[in-house]
Amino acid sequence: QLQAFGGGLVQAGGSLRLSCAASGRTFSIYSMGWFRQAPGKEREFVAAIRWSGGLTYYAESVKGRFTVSRDNAKNTVNLQMNSLKPEDTAVYYCEGDPPRPNYGSTYYLQDEYDYWGQGTQVTVSS
Numbered sequence: 001q002l003q004a005f006g007g008g009l010v011q012a013g014g015s016l017r018l019s020c021a022a023s024g025r026t027f028s029i030y031s032m033g034w035f036r037q038a039p040g041k042e043r044e045f046v047a048a049i050r051w052s053g054g055l056t057y058y059a060e061s062v063k064g065r066f067t068v069s070r071d072n073a074k075n076t077v078n079l080q081m082n083s084l085k086p087e088d089t090a091v092y093y094c095e096g097d098p099p100r101p102n103y104g105s106t107y108y109l110q111d112e113y114d115y116w117g118q119g120t121q122v123t124v125s126s
Contacts, residue, residue: 004094007120010084016122018079020094028072031097033113034079036090036122045108046092047079051099057107062088084124091119 006018020032033048047068048057056068067080077094095113097103106112 002094002096002115002117004092004117004120007092007122009123009125012084012086012124012126014084014124015080015082016084018081018092018094018120018122020077020079020117022075022077022096027075027096029099030115031099031103031107032068032070032077033095033097033107034068034077034092035095035110036088036092037119038087038090041090043093043110045110048107049077050103050107051097055104059108081122084122086124086126089122089124091121093117093119 001023002020004018004020010016029051031051034046035043036046037043045059046062047066049068049070065083070077093116096115097113
C-alpha cells in the first residue's frame with residue numbers, strides 16, 4: 001500500500017515536503033512516481049525516481065523547483081516542493097512500479113504504474 005501525506009495550504013512562493021510511505025512490498029525495487037490532479041483536469045506526471053541508481057525525472061513545469069528523493073531504509077519517497085505557484089494546486093499521488101527495463105521511456109505514463117494510494121491535497125494561494 002502507498003499513502004501520500006504532507007499536503008496543506010501554502011502561499012505562493014512557499015514550500016512543502018510531501019512524503020509517500022510504502023508498506024507490504026520490497027520498496028527498494030520499485031520505481032516511484034508522483035502525479036497530480038487538479039479539479040477538472042486529467043492526472044499529470046510530476047516527478048519520478050528510478051528503482052536503481054536514483055535517476056530522477058521531472059515534468060518541465062516543476063523542473064528546478066521540485067526535488068524527488070527516496071529513503072529505502074524507511075520505505076519512503078519524498079517530494080520537496082519549493083517556489084510553489086497557484087497552478088501547483090492539486091491532489092498529489094504517489095505511485096509504484098515494479099522494475100522494468102524500459103522505465104526510462106515510460107516513467108511519465110499513468111499506465112506504467114501498478115500501485116497507487118490515496119493522495120494528499122496541496123493548495124497554493126496567490
